[in-house]
Amino acid sequence: QSALTQPASVSGSPGQSITISCTGTSSDVGGFNYVSWYQQHPGKAPKLMIYGVTKRPSGVSNRFSGSKSGNTASLTISGLQADDESDYYCSSYTSSSTWVFGGGTKLTVL
Amino acid sequence: QVQLQESGPGLVKPSQTLSLTCTVSGGSISSVSYYWSWIRQPAGKGLEWIGRIYTSGTSNYNPSLKSRVTISVDSSKNQFSLKLTSVTAADTAVYFCARGLIGATSFDPWGQGTLVTVSS
Numbered sequence: 054q055s056a057l058t059q060p061a062s063v064s065g066s067p068g069q070s071i072t073i074s075c076t077g078t079s080s081d082v083g084g085f086n087y088v089s090w091y092q093q094h095p096g097k098a099p100k101l102m103i104y105g106v107t108k109r110p111s112g113v114s115n116r117f118s119g120s121k122s123g124n125t126a127s128l129t130i131s132g133l134q135a136d137d138e139s140d141y142y143c144s145s146y147t148s149s150s151t152w153v154f155g156g157g158t159k160l161t162v163l
Numbered sequence: 164q165v166q167l168q169e170s171g172p173g174l175v176k177p178s179q180t181l182s183l184t185c186t187v188s189g190g191s192i193s194s195v196s197y198y199w200s201w202i203r204q205p206a207g208k209g210l211e212w213i214g215r216i217y218t219s220g221t222s223n224y225n226p227s228l229k230s231r232v233t234i235s236v237d238s239s240k241n242q243f244s245l246k247l248t249s250v251t252a253a254d255t256a257v258y259f260c261a262r263g264l265i266g267a268t269s270f271d272p273w274g275q276g277t278l279v280t281v282s283s
């Protein structure tokens with residue numbers, strides 16, 4: 054199974070919005086509403102930010118939102134804050150009953 | 164609040180078997196609502212899903228690792244384990260254990276991770 058495709062880096066200024074894309078295939082992202090997004094600060098474990106494409110776990114800011122169109126899912130962060138600077142990973146369930154992650158995107162808050 | 168903690172040797176010799184255990188606290192590993200996974204991350208690289216197991220014993224593995232991986236559950240100890248055979252330097256990584264919620268198909272929470280280095 055091939056890794057999902059994410060941009061290596063994105064950046065934005067405080068208060069702005071950014072979107073991170075995650076492209077897969079009809080066997081993973083496009084075939085299921087089972088895309089999740091994780092935030093990982095350096096040296097820390099990943100933290101679940103979005104699951105089921107659009108759902109936010111309790112405690113996650115509503116500045117984080119998810120969507121999907123075809124084989125591409127997206128994570129949007131609005132009202133960028135300094136603490137949002139981190140690595141972000143998408144993940145999808147697959148038709149083989151396995152999971153696949155994206156390569157990760159480094160978000161820089163300018 | 165459920166917490167997960169990985170444990171095991173930090174150094175494994177090439178061709179030997181990597182063995183890690185994840186201890187679950189604050190909840191029962193026997194709950195039918197969850198599955199239990201291992202995920203790894205080489206230094207400076209992305210996440211790689213290794214496999215998952217239900218408490219029933221049913222498991223699924225990453226096709227690229229399937230021939231070398233076994234995940235098992237010990238409900239009496241509230242633990243699940245990872246064995247990876249015939250390791251090479253390419254298996255050097257931080258290994259995370261994580262809980263998955265059936266129906267949500269996501270991983271939450273995660274353990275803090277443990278670094279395993281494969282070297283002679």
